[in-house]
Amino acid sequence: MSTPNIRLNELRTRIVKLNSEIDVQLEVLKKLQSDRSLVLREMNAVLDPFARLPLEISSEIFVHCVDKPAANPGALQVPLLLLNICHSWTNLALSTTNLWTTIDVTFPCSRGLKRLLPIWFQRARNRKLSVCLSNGKFHGDLDVLDVVWNHGQQLKYLELRQAPDDELNAPEPIDIWGGRTPLPLSSLTTLVIGGMVKGQLVSLPIIRLLRLAPNLLECFIDATRVPLFFTDPDLMHLTLRRLVVGKPGKRLLSLPFLEALSLPMIEVDDHALIEFFKRSSPPLRELVLGNAPAFDTLKECLHLVPDLQTFEIWWQIGSAEATLFFKALIDSPTLLLNLKTLIIHLYNAPAGESVSESFWTTFCAGVRTRAAQHSTCIRIFRKRNLNASSTPPSDALSAFKELAQLAGVRIGEVVTDLQIQ
Template identity: 40%
Template sequence: MSVAKDLEACIEKISADIELQKEVLKKLELSKILVQRQLNAVRDPVARLPLEISSEIFIQSLSLARPELGSQNIPMLLLNVCNAWANIAISTPRLWAAIHIDFPRAESFKQGLEAWLRRAGNCPLSISLSGTFDPGVGGIIWRHVKRLKHLEVDLGEDPEPGNGNLIEILAGTSPGPLPFLETLVIHGLTNQDGSWGYSGPKILGLLRLAPNLVECMIDVDTVFDLLGTSEQLVLPCLRRLTLGDDFYADDEIFKYLSLPNLQTLHLPMQEVRHDDMIEFLQRSSPPLQDLIIGRGCRPSPIPFTRLQQSLRLVPTLTQLEIWGSKVEGIFSALAEYPTHIIPNLRSLTIYLCLDSLSPEFWTTVLRALSVRRSQLTYFKIVQQRSWFKEIDPEVCAAFGRLEVDGMQIYVGTDERNIISA
């Protein structure tokens, strides 16, 4: 019996020694890990840099791809390299200040999004959204709304009627104003049969939430139901407004806008009523400098007599780009009214939608450029290659003389400048 007890006691001692050695082994493994981290830090050039420099390197890596939540995407990928890199990433709020969200997302996404936005600290946020919007995710975004500086919304193609869209949801679920929002971009198309579009009042409602908006682009195929809207929307900080090539409104949006500091305006050719535009310019008196009218050729040209009235209201204009067919009146007006119609014009670009140009046309163009040569520094006129006809050598020579006087001139197609050739 005593022999059995001695053996049991021996086993217990051995077991205790094993547990002790296990603890020693754990400590040794931990020590090895810590020393290995120190060695990695010594060998890692990024870890040896001051935090300000290593953080800036990480921030520059964001240009490689859109920041999205996922282990294979920057900045999440940086967390998985090593502890040193993870510490740098977490200590760099600007690294987390932008995110793209492509719906739908799994339920677990919300937890990751909350952590992402917390890491951004007090940095201004840039958020882009696309797909079928999740109001739960929207609730997380709106909790950080006071830091939202840039917002891009992509409605996608052929959204299903009845499911709503991002414009509707954003305008209806925001808890209040977006006081620091500076940039708003809205992309999207109607469904293929054109049977419905995006609500004009909702777009105006979203703009109304952003009183300090600086830049806005609305690139949706159809905006409707503005009829009956009466309240004027004044955006005193808006500098740049772009309406997409296919923007359309049953009752023009310019009726309801006042933009007293607008400097850049890009708008479609066909769908802007010139009476509305004239009233808008008279009401806003903007210091407009850059105006683009139309993108792509349209079957119906702008009536220049109406456009001329608008141009008289923007004497500050320095850059003008027009797409159209009946453009002779532009050059006649430039020649005849050098002090009354865009007297400060520096750059003029014309995209022609014509199959032929008469000699008289080029005579008018050259007269306008000659009258404006002391102010105009850049002139470009482009015709579709399939329609382009060679210009008389004397006309080319006249353009060449204007170039000698210091004006930069481009005449031809997108592929070929016949003046330089």
Template identity: 40%
Template sequence: MEAKASLLDPPAQTIVQGAMVRSEQDQSLVQQQLAANDLMGRLPFEISAQIFIHCLPGKQKDRTASLEHAPLLLLNICNAWTDIAKSTPLLWCTIHIEFPRPVSFKELLEAWFIRARNYPLTVSLRGQCHPHIAVVIWNHSHRLEHLIVDNGDCLDRDSLGTLEIFPGGMARVPEQFIALRTLTIRGSEYSNLQFLGPQIMELLRRAPNVVECTFIRMPLAVGFHDIDWDPPLVFPSLRRLRFGEHVKPGIIENEFLKCVSLPALEALAYPFEYFSSDHFIAFLNRSAPSNLRELSGCDGLGDFVLDGGLHLIPSLTRFEVWWTQYSFAEKALVALAASSSLLPKLQTLIIHLEGQQCAFPEALWKGLLNLLAAPSRRSQLTNVLLYGIPESLMPAEGIRAELREAAKICGAQVRMGSRRKNFMK
């Protein structure tokens, strides 16, 4: 029996080679046809770039540096798409970074910022930022427009230590964040990790053009007492300041207003339980904000109202409060109805009467009726909302009929009950 040949005989090899050549030719032809039908390759660059921009995740927190999401995903399709993506700066202006990250990530981050060219940057950091990553960010601080620092949802309730805004120390941070417009610092409701108060204030001091600052879930902040606040720091451009979602009493909200002056303030949301009326009045006298339009807070504002503090903010157009004592609401309504010089520009009044279990006094409804009937409020007051009132505690139908008629004459929308149900209808 003849042994089988281990190699193809010459005629067979010629046939195979010819088939391979034809296959390569067919593949090249297919690629040419695909390129000819590639709309992205045929469209003007500007239109292709806009299509790529619409591929970005809608939410800022979803814009992670991941191969599974745009813009990095767009680099792995073809050379043409890679060139378009790398040449579109708006794809690289926003980044959300989840920690921990390897040391090699700093190279990707540097390339990311370079592709953004000279456009303003939005950076969101979640978790404890690594010093080697922070260095890259601070090297581009002159372009940083929006910064979010998030502690993350630490599940260890016994966590201890500090969270540094400037890992590695402030000495390595640039002198100014000249482009910074908004700053958000978010803590965790599950841990006792503490932010460094001096670093928060130092960041703001180096951001002369910041207009909005938000502190969320920050039960603790240390080191405020280590700084000399005399004279107080002046932030001439800060227009919106919000403290929110507190878990436990802290000192960040207490100390902040005691050590700053905010002459341009337009909107303030603040949990006043832990801040005295005297301190807040001192802040208003020190800042003298001539354009404060929105103020929201809770029980501590009751004493502020009773102390005559509302006379210090005549520019206010929106006043929202959460009060567990209806006596505060009653006295506020009476004061507003009695004086046309008290909040003369008020348009929206929202009172949350939380946790009420007993009937409201007749003086409360009378104060509301007098406010709606006041000639000085006519056509000025547009919304009066009283939330947290169960149906069982609503006034009699006769009083509600009077309130509806007064609201019609005043030109205001009046809502009483819950967010879902309005018992004034």
């Protein structure tokens, strides 16, 4: 073999050996860098007070970072934001299942959310879920609906919120299930329906939702501006405890275990209200009436719910119905016998109509009697802007001040110079 060839082989052998040594040194360097990262992480853990907290407390802190679920959450919102801080925070966020139990899905959905949603629910594992479906144009995102309803057995809170849209005002059925056959929502305890105009509300399958949720405890329906056609008297729901709606329909369904009913600031159909109480005989503990019915209706309803503990009502100053109610507090000791809290909202009499002194006398006497005999906590509220006809006379003002000194009586915004909260 010639000398040049020998020299070439030697150089090649030398290169192979050097490459081998470089590989060894790279492995050593890689090991040293890894060791350094571990040491730095351990040092940071010593210096970082958050890292020294028990995992249960750290997880709870993370959960409290979720103030209100963002619509279609992104990388800059909790909990996704917590995944981008450091390795330990990422691990903690992924292991904190409660971070992933709540989500607000706004339609139409982005591609990113469609990919994220299955992963999101997977991180929640077997925890109960709270889901808000907003904007109601479900037909374009059937794959998103599939993901949601595939986890329907885990839903404990469901909110359906629709932005008003003239296009959807026609009473066409709103398909919240995307054409699939709905399965029972056995874990659902709270149903919220809001932001819908008349056509949308009528077309929403509310009764069907109630039938699918046999363990529902609370139902809130924002229908203060439109009639609510809530008319299936054959449906008896055995678990619903709290129903808050706008205007009631001709016949409410039977709710024999209802504990709280709130009908704020709406007209109440007297006959429908009595019929509902008679049919359901609910163990009502809390009743809110925005516009008081006729006194005979109210009295009959109150006698049908003897276990009532909280009663809130709006009265027009000087009205005959209000006078009869306060007089009944004096003359009927068995009325509202178990009441613990009475909240009275007074609003102005019509301009030009005078309010008799007897109204204020009866009002003060009724409140005093109820507070003294039954130890009821009474709260009285009144608009600050008083018209001339609704201003209490001087003796009534004195009576108000005396009432304010009674234990259990709280008067707020009754007159401009008396502000007791």
